[in-house]
Amino acid sequence: MLLSDGIGLPRLVKVLAGIALVGALAGCQVRPLYSTESGTEGKLASVSISEADDRVEQQVRNDLIFLFSGGAGETQSAAYHLEMDVSVKTVGVLNDVTTDIDRAGRVIVTADYNLTKSDSGETITSGKRSAVAVVDFSPQEFAKLRAKRDAENRGARELAELIRADVATALARR
Template identity: 35%
Template sequence: MWWHRPLLAALAVTAVIGLAGCGIQPLYGTTAGGSRLAAAMAGVDVTPIPGRVGQRVRNELIFENTGGSGQPGTAYKLDIVIKESVINELVKITGDAKGQVYELDATFKLIGNDGRVLLEGKATSRASYERFETIFSNVRARNDAENRAARTVAESIKVRIAAYLSQAA
């Protein structure tokens, strides 16, 4: 079946040409203004968030936006307020919970240098964990759930800001 390769190549070229004009653009390429989105994302200053989980969300966002390098200059400020809660699951007759769900709600505002709110939103994440007999195991399981939720919330906020900045900057 020697004729398969040229046929597949022709179909691939036709598909690429057909999709080129459909209006879809990569999210992390260039912005509508022609600048690189990575530079615009690096210009987002994440204000401090109280608590261990808040610091975790902030660190995740800073690392995702800058790649671990320093911030060159800030063009935007990102304010985030978090709310944590725990839901008991699989409650035994004795009243002890066999499992819990850690829920993290974050409300964020992207603010321009002029003080105007450019984007508002909310991100939520839930992470379940099992309860054990030993205290250390419970603390470790809760910390792991908090870290997973913080990572998910940070990623959600990052994608929303990237989508906004790709169209606005």
């Protein structure tokens, strides 16, 4: 009766689509990325990080060590190794046309990274991430230098959090 009067066909299609959607979602598993059941915290704590070449790379490295180990310090027995190359670029975006002096800018902190297994050298994940921190430049020289350094530190902290999320995701899949 429903199909004969033409009204029930759209309803039947909607019901079948709903049943198919529920069936597809029944196989999905949702679990927290940093849960203890997934073992991601232990895997993150066993990541060693390459030595730094400059101040900003050292800041990213220190933040990653803290984030990976939960404040316990650098691991002594590393199952994974993270190789990083960090670069910093400062760009002025607001220029005072009368004095030709930058008044505001952006500090862009970028890292190329590669996570490998320590024993086999197999690449687990690699990528490139960037973080941007805005900065206001004071006419006072020391204040300008300090503002730039603070922006570099903020960018390094943000970049470390992005890299940690990428590494945690890759290790959770293993």
